[in-house]
Amino acid sequence: MSMHRSHILICSGSNCSHRQSRAVRSRLRQAITETGLEREFKVIETGCFGLCQQGPIMVIYPEGVHYCRVQADDIDEIVQTHLQKGRVVTRLLFKSGTEQSVELPKTAFYQKQKRVVLRNVGLIDPENIEESLARDGYQGLAKVLDTLSPEAVIAEVTNSGLQGRGGAGFPAGRKWEFTRKAPGDQKYVVCNADEGEPGTSKDRLILEGDPHTIIEGMAIAGYAVGATKGFIYIRGEYQLSLQRFRQAVAQAKEYGLLGQDILGSGFHFDIEVRSGAGAYVCGEETALLNSLEGKRGEPRYKPPFPANFGLWGKPTLINNVETLANIGPILIHGADWYRSIGSPECPGTKVFTLSGNIANRGLIEVPMGITLREIVEDIGGGIPNGRHFKMAQTGGTSGGCLAVQHLDLPVDIPHLAEVGSSLGSGALLVVDDSHCMVDLARVFLKFFAHESCGQCTPCREGTTLLKRLVDKIASGSGTAADIKAMRRLSTTMQMTSLCGLGQTVPTPVLTMLAYFNDEFMEHLDGGACATGVCRAAVKGVV
Amino acid sequence: MREWVRQTVEQFGRDRHQLLEILGHLQRGRSYLEKETLLAVAEELDLPAAEVYGTATFYSLYSTVPRGKHIIRVCENAPCHIDGAAAVLAAVQAYLGLQVNETTEDGRFTLETTSCLGICSAAPALMIDDDVHGNLTPESAVGILKNLA
Ligand SMILES: Cc1cc2nc3c(=O)[nH]c(=O)nc-3n(C[C@H](O)[C@H](O)[C@H](O)COP(=O)(O)O)c2cc1C
Numbered sequence: 001m002s003m004h005r006s007h008i009l010i011c012s013g014s015n016c017s018h019r020q021s022r023a024v025r026s027r028l029r030q031a032i033t034e035t036g037l038e039r040e041f042k043v044i045e046t047g048c049f050g051l052c053q054q055g056p057i058m059v060i061y062p063e064g065v066h067y068c069r070v071q072a073d074d075i076d077e078i079v080q081t082h083l084q085k086g087r088v089v090t091r092l093l094f095k096s097g098t099e100q101s102v103e104l105p106k107t108a109f110y111q112k113q114k115r116v117v118l119r120n121v122g123l124i125d126p127e128n129i130e131e132s133l134a135r136d137g138y139q140g141l142a143k144v145l146d147t148l149s150p151e152a153v154i155a156e157v158t159n160s161g162l163q164g165r166g167g168a169g170f171p172a173g174r175k176w177e178f179t180r181k182a183p184g185d186q187k188y189v190v191c192n193a194d195e196g197e198p199g200t201s202k203d204r205l206i207l208e209g210d211p212h213t214i215i216e217g218m219a220i221a222g223y224a225v226g227a228t229k230g231f232i233y234i235r236g237e238y239q240l241s242l243q244r245f246r247q248a249v250a251q252a253k254e255y256g257l258l259g260q261d262i263l264g265s266g267f268h269f270d271i272e273v274r275s276g277a278g279a280y281v282c283g284e285e286t287a288l289l290n291s292l293e294g295k296r297g298e299p300r301y302k303p304p305f306p307a308n309f310g311l312w313g314k315p316t317l318i319n320n321v322e323t324l325a326n327i328g329p330i331l332i333h334g335a336d337w338y339r340s341i342g343s344p345e346c347p348g349t350k351v352f353t354l355s356g357n358i359a360n361r362g363l364i365e366v367p368m369g370i371t372l373r374e375i376v377e378d379i380g381g382g383i384p385n386g387r388h389f390k391m392a393q394t395g396g397t398s399g400g401c402l403a404v405q406h407l408d409l410p411v412d413i414p415h416l417a418e419v420g421s422s423l424g425s426g427a428l429l430v431v432d433d434s435h436c437m438v439d440l441a442r443v444f445l446k447f448f449a450h451e452s453c454g455q456c457t458p459c460r461e462g463t464t465l466l467k468r469l470v471d472k473i474a475s476g477s478g479t480a481a482d483i484k485a486m487r488r489l490s491t492t493m494q495m496t497s498l499c500g501l502g503q504t505v506p507t508p509v510l511t512m513l514a515y516f517n518d519e520f521m522e523h524l525d526g527g528a529c530a531t532g533v534c535r536a537a538v539k540g541v542v
Numbered sequence: 543m544r545e546w547v548r549q550t551v552e553q554f555g556r557d558r559h560q561l562l563e564i565l566g567h568l569q570r571g572r573s574y575l576e577k578e579t580l581l582a583v584a585e586e587l588d589l590p591a592a593e594v595y596g597t598a599t600f601y602s603l604y605s606t607v608p609r610g611k612h613i614i615r616v617c618e619n620a621p622c623h624i625d626g627a628a629a630v631l632a633a634v635q636a637y638l639g640l641q642v643n644e645t646t647e648d649g650r651f652t653l654e655t656t657s658c659l660g661i662c663s664a665a666p667a668l669m670i671d672d673d674v675h676g677n678l679t680p681e682s683a684v685g686i687l688k689n690l691a
Contacts, residue, residue, distance in 0.1 A: 201662065275566065
């Protein structure tokens with residue numbers, strides 16, 4: 001590696017890939033060969049850099065120059081001007097508003113970020129285990145197997161204050177402890193990579209960019225809870241993640257980092273990769289377990305919880321991809337270090353997928369407790385097209401809808417809960433003032449009505465009824481009684497639904513009714529939709 | 543057919559927990575799972591036919607009815623919606639002359655909607671078979687369909 005004068009990193013994540021990055025990559029390799037530069041420049045295909053909106057992204061080291069929106073036709077100019085003459089191709093640099101930057105890490109987009117989970121994503125070739133090892137890959141596992149008892153590992157995770165990043169925010173250390181203490185000789189570790197929450201792609205980009213950190217996290221979890229077998233359940237639509245993860249597992253086995261007697265410690269651990277088959281509800285942990293058992297992915301009643309009665313009735317630890325990506329760093333650097341990041345009640349970082357009406361859409365990682373305004377304005381680059389901020393939905397479609405008065409709210413689990421929202425999976429949808437909240441509510445409820453698995457009555461009937469009520473309001477024929485019915489139905493669903501799906505459908509509904517009440521009122525009794533969106537949309541349906 | 547099912551079951555293991563992998567494998571390269579295939583799987587795994595059928599119909603990536611050669615899945619989730627997914631879907635519907643979940647008479651196209659494809663930075667998006675296309679306009683979406691073989 002050191003033989004090369006310069007390294008050229010280019011994103012091969014799926015967000016860049018569909019912006020023709022494959023063509024860019026092959027053209028680059030070809031141009032470097034044609035000009036005889038292959039001994040000087042090494043091309044490395046990495047995971048996501050985060051600025052998906054500006055992809056495909058290319059970075060040239062040691063200078064650290066970032067090029068954005070690179071197309072195959074730009075390659076000749078980059079090779080001739082930059083690689084051969086050492087001059088920067090200014091027109092391809094990152095621009096956000098008036099800001100133009102040679103090095104992305106110096107931009108507002110990166111300055112406010114803190115990379116723990118994404119520490120290697122975009123920096124290493126995910127298909128080569130050596131690159132992971134050259135950074136911090138498997139160091140946490142080595143330390144654990146060498147020096148720590150399972151109880152000590154659990155204590156470290158507990159002290160770090162890490163909470164689950166899959167949606168429910170349950171303290172990770174406690175869940176590990178429950179699973180360790182549950183009676184049973186056979187236990188399992190399951191990684192939840194079913195990511196189906198609309199607006200979320202962080203787990204996929206972690207898996208594509210740094211699969212080894214998940215293998216490491218799962219192995220450490222296995223050691224801590226006393227499991228020798230792990231499963232990862234990856235969403236069926238995520239073909240690149242499936243392929244990269246299978247490859248990473250094979251490499252880890254080859255290097256003795258998975259399988260029998262890992263690193264000579266006597267600890268055995270294996271991972272089986274399973275693919276989902278298209279069902280949002282399978283992200284719910286007990287539905288996921290049923291699906292792994294080859295059944296319909298219907299949620300189970302809880303209790304018993306998976307820690308006691310999980311896969312095939314055995315004690316099972318289920319954690320989200322991002323939760324597990326934190327484990328290696330916590331064990332290398334310690335709980336105190338982890339607690340020094342984020343807010344006291346909610347330590348660490350959070351990965352968000354920024355989408356909607358925001359300048360810099362993409363993947364970011366920020367310390368917990370950063371304000372919504374900092375995310376939207378500084379990192380996100382604000383609202384484009386001269387429009388104004390109207391709403392931010394945290395946590396995906398099952399999260400709450402926040403308004404302009406919430407912009408200075410610290411974003412972490414307790415603060416979002418206070419205003420009736422949730423951190424959820426870390427989706428952040430920003431919506432400008434050209435959109436109508438009633439219309440958006442229809443979109444949310446259509447999704448839930450489709451994804452409800454139909455097993456329990458409150459969710460099966462409630463989602464459809466809510467959708468009908470909102471359709472009616474959008475059409476202009478709603479009344480105050482319909483709003484009241486929406487509230488009552490929401491409360492019933494929160495209290496009586498079997499699983500988190502039905503229990504969280506009311507989150508967007510109730511926050512919308514709380515913070516955008518006037519807008520719903522305007523639609524009642526033949527009133528008009530101020531944005532004009534509803535009239536146009538409803539015509540198509542009725 | 544029977545032999546092919548038996549081989550597949552043997553490849554994955556005669557185990558109920560392999561059912562999804564087995565169904566996925568059997569559907570690969572075809573548009574759906576035939577009734578006879580499902581019955582054969584049930585017999586091979588020694589499961590009630592209703593269990594196998596119930597599982598197959600639960601998941602949106604499996605189909606028990608014939609679908610077109612190309613499956614077009616338009617995303618209409620919130621991030622795509624606010625970037626004009628409805629207009630894209632309307633244009634695709636008009637071009638194909640289909641409602642959602644219908645197949646063209648010549649058997650070439652099936653139109654579906656999809657859950658979030660996770661490329662919201664390039665909304666609105668749709669997926670044709672295994673390929674995802676983003677940053678669509680109604681015109682560009684129809685253009686992509688016109689270029690399909
Ligand atoms: C409808 C529904 C969908 C869910 N989808 C996911 C998902 O895609 N990924 C995930 O990790 N957790 C998801 N969850 C949360 C899981 O049930 C569970 O809380 C999580 O996997 C636990 O891991 P953690 O403690 O590391 O967060 C979902 C929950 C519900 C109710």
